[in-house]
Amino acid sequence: MWAVRRPSPHPNQSGPPFNALAARRLRAALNMGPEHVAHGMRVSYGLPYVTPDLVIAWERGVASPRNPELTALAGVLWCSPGDLIGRPQTLREHRVARSLAPQDVARAVGIALPAYLRMEEKDGWRGTDRQSAALADVLGLTLPDFVTVTGREEKLADLLTSAVTTRWQGYVRPVAKVAPLDRRVLENVLQVLHQDYQGHMTATLSWGGGSGDSDVAGRDFLDRIVEHFWAAVDRHP
Numbered sequence: 598m599w600a601v602r603r604p605s606p607h608p609n610q611s612g613p614p615f616n617a618l619a620a621r622r623l624r625a626a627l628n629m630g631p632e633h634v635a636h637g638m639r640v641s642y643g644l645p646y647v648t649p650d651l652v653i654a655w656e657r658g659v660a661s662p663r664n665p666e667l668t669a670l671a672g673v674l675w676c677s678p679g680d681l682i683g684r685p686q687t688l689r690e691h692r693v694a695r696s697l698a699p700q701d702v703a704r705a706v707g708i709a710l711p712a713y714l715r716m717e718e719k720d721g722w723r724g725t726d727r728q729s730a731a732l733a734d735v736l737g738l739t740l741p742d743f744v745t746v747t748g749r750e751e752k753l754a755d756l757l758t759s760a761v762t763t764r765w766q767g768y769v770r771p772v773a774k775v776a777p778l779d780r781r782v783l784e785n786v787l788q789v790l791h792q793d794y795q796g797h798m799t800a801t802l803s804w805g806g807g808s809g810d811s812d813v814a815g816r817d818f819l820d821r822i823v824e825h826f827w828a829a830v831d832r833h834p
Contacts, residue, residue, distance in 0.1 A: 642669035
């Protein structure tokens with residue numbers, strides 16, 4: 598898509614999470630040196646400042662390419678931008694991973710471009726249910742991705758923490774508002790997480806650990822509560 602090859606309107610804006618190892622492997626598979634990559638980006642993509650040293654810095658994780666640089670690097674390495682980034686975390690990162698321009702997403706979800714750009718800049722999605730469904734479709738978002746990019750993950754963590762440390766039954770509906778899943782699935786998952794947490798705490802004490810060890814084990818579990826939640830959802834039949 599030609600639109601994503603234009604210079605970024607925000608030149609000081611950070612790019613998506615860069616997978617340095619993937620870039621190095623792709624270059625090696627093409628039998629290219631850093632100088633060949635730099636030359637291709639200068640000549641074919643109009644980025645005169647790209648040098649072999651800059652390419653090496655990207656591959657070593659010392660620096661990360663910005664959006665237009667990532668697109669150019671992907672073109673030189675004959676891959677998609679998504680092949681060169683880690684797991685996207687923000688709305689902007691998901692858009693770049695799909696090689697979409699901001700105006701493409703704004704048009705698809707029915708939001709004015711300036712309003713959409715403000716949401717990207719503030720990492721705060723404010724769309725309606727219909728617009729949210731369209732966003733998930735155009736960006737290929739899974740439910741965990743959607744929860745993350747819409748800024749709901751922290752709230753989900755708080756609700757799950759309360760659910761496993763108190764009575765989980767009272768948190769089915771609040772969790773469903775943040776992560777819209779079937780009620781039966783949520784009931785089962787919350788019950789499993791509650792049992793896992795309580796069982797983990799009991800096991801720590803029964804192994805001879807003191808209350809301090811139990812507290813540490815509990816904090817470790819709660820620190821990864823969202824990860825445990827999605828894993829339990831995936832395991833649900």
